[in-house]
Amino acid sequence: MKKTARALALTVIISCCASQTIVPSSGGMDGEKPETAETAGMMSLDETARDGARHLDDRMPVENLETAEMMSLGEAARDFARYLDGRIQKDSPSAVLSVEAPLKGIADYVADTLTAELLNTTGARMVSRQSLETVIREQDIQADGFVDEDTAARLGYIAGWKTVVTGAVTALSAGYRLNLRAMDVESAELLGAKNYVIKSDATLAGIVNPSQTVRELSRREELLRPFTEQQNAFDLTARPAGGKDVFYDGDEMFISLKAGADCYFVVYQMDVEVRMQMLFPNAYDTDNTLKAGVERMLPEYSRLDLHAPFGEEQILVYASEKPIAISPEQYAPKQLDSAYMANPAAPWQAGTAPQDGGKGVSIRPRGAAGRFSYTIAPR
DSSP, rough: OOOOOOOOOOOOOTTTOTTEEEEESGGGGSSSSOOOOSOOOOOOOHHHHHHHHHOOOOOOSSSSSSTOEEEEEHHHHHHHHHHHHBOOOTEEEEEEEEOSSSSHHHHHHHHHHHHHHHHHHOOOEEEOOHHHHEEEEEEEEOOOOOOOHHHHHHHHHHOOEEOOOOOOEESSSEEEEEEEEEEETTOEEEEEEEEEEEEEOOOHHHSSSSSSSSHHHHHHHHTTTTHHOOOOOTTTTEEGGOOEEEEEEEEEEEEEOOOOOOEEEEEEEOOSSSSSEEEEESSSOOOOOOTTTTTEEEEEEEEEEEOOOOEEEEEEEEEEESSOOOOOOGGSEEEEEEETTTTTTHHHTTTTTTEEEEEEEEEOOOEEEEEEEEEEEEO
């Protein structure tokens, strides 16, 4: 199974940012694109069920995402420990054997937090990471790879453990899914399994972007308020095509845009170093209009390839019902700071100052904003 790692980047020919690349598409409009609702093939109910079954994760427990609880990583670890209290024998040797995750930092955090919570809540004798790594190394198993249930049972039997816990963190279109399960080694019986939808918080952001402090991440969010709190006058939505938000170095990304009214748009990328630059429109994809209710997939005449440096990045979109004036400096990477965000010439500041003001009256253009985050992992 391919390992994943959380991070991101882009590289545009029209800019000097080394983490992105926008190049002409060799296929033009005939190039392969993700399916949209308009292009997806029709299926019968039986065909749909079989197709869905082929894509199901075989490690998915009975509980599905609709019933999964939204929590932080730490809250999920504590909840799972409480869930297993009484199911794991007190003083029994147990181990958090493996956690598969997009980033090693996330896997280590989940494993360490879960080990501590199980120790304090269930009273089990938890195996330290050092002892665990020794057993894995002696059995010639990839310490950072996924351990299936057969291997987990074999390792637990050899080491004399009573219970083994495994987990997997996978990317959703927004956030992560955390799947945790515990197994009795001797009987191979599943003692419990739960799914969680992990919400973003300062801890998760710090793991994904280890070079940034919590204070810096909080300041970044404050600076990006125009893209979070902008009035969404016509239901603008922006998302990665296919709901994919974890990519590997060199992967191509498509951006889906849709609005409830005819409008003009600009798309920016904010990289892991908190620099911001315009991606669309550009020299290859010059049309920056959306038709009401029609999904637009970008790029159309170019490629958007993702590269290192690794870490979480964001796509930021602003739209207006009036044409947007675009200055050339918007294409050059600029460090995100209060002066840059407050620049009255920036598209997202259009109309923020009252015009034709009278007594308590201001006139502003109707606008909307959207954003999503994504990451890229090394291959």
